[in-house]
Amino acid sequence: MSGLYIHIPFCKQACSYCDFYFVTRQQHKQDFVDELLREIHHKKDTRFTKDPVRTIYFGGGTPSLLSPKQVESILDAIRTVFDLELEEITLEMNPDDVTKDYLSGLKSSGINRASMGVQTFDPDLLDFMHRAHTSEEALACLEILEASAFKVFTTDLIYGNPGQTLSSLEKDIDTLLQFNPPHISAYSLTVEPQTRLGKQVKLGRILPPEDDTVSDHFDLVVDKLETAGIQQYEVSNYAKPGSEAVHNSNYWNHVNYLGLGPGAHSFWWDENKLSAKRWSNEANLKSYLSQGWERPFEPEHLNLSALAEERLMLGLRTKKGVSKKELKSRYDFEFNSGQHLCLQKLEEEGKAKTGEQIQLTKEGLKIADTILLDLVTM
CATH class of the missing domain: 3.20.20.70 (Aldolase class I)
Known part of the structure; x- marks a missing residue:
């Protein structure tokens, strides 16, 4: 889809x-x-x-x-x-x-x-x-x-x-x-x-x-x-x-999406499902009207490691969270020792629930951006 x-x-x-x-x-x-x-x-x-x-x-x-x-x-x-x-x-x-x-x-x-x-x-x-x-x-x-x-x-x-x-x-x-x-x-x-x-x-x-x-x-x-x-x-x-x-x-779950119009962004998995690309049209109406859409910006190539980090950050902004099983099977990602300690500390502080499904609580969602930055830089 x-x-x-x-x-x-x-x-x-x-x-x-x-x-x-x-x-x-x-x-x-x-x-x-x-x-x-x-x-x-x-x-x-x-x-x-x-x-x-x-x-x-x-x-x-x-x-x-x-x-x-x-x-x-x-x-x-x-x-x-x-x-x-x-x-x-x-x-x-x-x-x-x-x-x-x-x-x-x-x-x-x-x-x-x-x-x-x-x-x-x-x-x-x-x-x-x-x-x-x-x-x-x-x-x-x-x-x-x-x-x-x-x-x-x-x-x-x-x-x-x-x-x-x-x-x-x-x-x-x-x-x-x-x-x-x-x-x-x-x-x-x-x-x-x-x-x-x-x-x-x-x-x-x-x-x-x-x-x-x-x-x-x-x-x-x-x-x-x-x-x-x-x-x-x-x-x-x-x-x-x-x-x-x-x-x-769709955005939070890494579903393919195509952007149309000036400044619109797109994300699409490669056929091997081991990498993806993100790109955008130029944010300029004058250029767009002269078929600038035929000249999108050079795509950003995303490997599984970068995609796993994105999925983790996007998924943890949702109440549902993200599962360890999905991270492993889809992105070949596992938490390192520092991230495990970070998650353990968050759970002790009442900011996260850990286990197979990683989820932020109400208190965690309140400061989600800070938590996610700490987690992905471990």
Whole structure:
């Protein structure tokens, strides 16, 4: 099985924290769609069409800036080129783009999962994030979404913002839960160096919250959502049983995926299953429109040792964890003595469960990045 990721590079404005590739000028949307169709058709009868496609994900950027007709044309092209055994087709959308007719058009085109970028309902935080939508638009779009034909949807929240209080975060969660979402992605704000936020932090104009504050935010998110029957299954992802994201699970489980569009990344196992490659298109719309997709960046070659390290890091970010048996059979990997001691210490501290299945506990997932760095450098 494999997945397709479609990168739609258009945004109305730049969010302060975002380091994904995007452009704010939208006059080339149809030109982009036409070029994307050419890229899709170029994959016909290649090794990428041998695996049945299980998931399609429209990310960005802001995919909801495309019309339902444009989305349908992309899906029609995919249907003619790839062998499909689809379980999930997700499209990211912003609240200010959503209407009843728009959702109906997307559903008719084949989209069966909506991903709504709410982030917060707090007007001051929305302004800080430089989001294009208002709190009122977020509430209105969730009402439309809840009443729509989309029975599978997810919403995003961001916590750990400068100046964000626990009471403000709790209000965000309570407001969101009124709409009975089956899935929520809740991310701790990350300061990326090249973003507007990163530059303000570097200049000392903004101070990120203390680690203890972010930890308290994490605890509140996990506890509130768990009480509502929405279980954490990955560091930043929560779902009612059976509503976990299929496409994102592909990434964590090292399933083949092909990226299409400017800046899109791909990962594909070699035929011998002893190595894999990762590559990306250039993150440049102008280049892409002149068939830049025919000139992807030189692939990164990954041997089993590098893949085992990746699988360990990705797997331990999930509640399920990763099994020693899989690491041995698929990657020929076994923990060294230092890693065994590290895992033993984590278990004694209540941060991990060890045995055949290695799993981080709630306390471990809270500091997963630190734990994983320590573990792979042993």
